[in-house]
Amino acid sequence: MRKPLVVPDERQALERIASRCAKSELCEADVRRKLAEWKQCGDAADRIVEHLRAGGFIDDARFCRAFVEDKWRFNRWGKIKIRMALQQKNLRGPEVEEALEDVDIDEYREVLAALLQERGRTLRDCSDYERYQKLIRFALGRGFEADIIKECLSEEIDS
Numbered sequence: 001m002r003k004p005l006v007v008p009d010e011r012q013a014l015e016r017i018a019s020r021c022a023k024s025e026l027c028e029a030d031v032r033r034k035l036a037e038w039k040q041c042g043d044a045a046d047r048i049v050e051h052l053r054a055g056g057f058i059d060d061a062r063f064c065r066a067f068v069e070d071k072w073r074f075n076r077w078g079k080i081k082i083r084m085a086l087q088q089k090n091l092r093g094p095e096v097e098e099a100l101e102d103v104d105i106d107e108y109r110e111v112l113a114a115l116l117q118e119r120g121r122t123l124r125d126c127s128d129y130e131r132y133q134k135l136i137r138f139a140l141g142r143g144f145e146a147d148i149i150k151e152c153l154s155e156e157i158d159s
Contacts, residue, residue, distance in 0.1 A: 013040045014048050021057035025066045028058055029089045060091060064099035072103055076111055079103065081143020112144050113152045120156075 035045045052058045071077045139149040
């Protein structure tokens with residue numbers, strides 16, 4: 001059975017959300033979503049967010065770097081999928097692009113090639129054309145760029 005939601009006052013909400021921000025990176029959209037759950041909207045939410053920014057608890061550039069690193073390293077997402085996920089969190093602009101530029105392109109290609117090889121081993125009983133199409137759709141779904149996918153696939157075919 002779930003505990004009933006206890007709505008904190010503004011001071012308690014600030015303490016709770018600051019504690020969460022100290023434990024893990026949160027962006028402003030995540031903070032505002034949690035504050036809305038706690039019925040802290042409007043001016044109260046604005047004051048809390050400004051206090052967190054001033055205290056260094058929220059930093060969009062730092063969040064973008066951490067998010068890109070996590071999704072790239074652990075989930076093995078491509079740049080397109082990562083960019084879209086950041087846009088869903090209302091993060092756009094130079095912070096996002098700088099974080100994506102930090103991804104080493106050679107390592108990016110190596111990871112894509114490894115993903116394509118892993119996936120290629122699971123494809124049975126299909127023509128070369130079908131296999132090629134399935135691998136392209138797979139990599140596009142992971143958020144990789146079409147030109148890099150085609151380069152990796154052509155290198156795989158040549159070798």
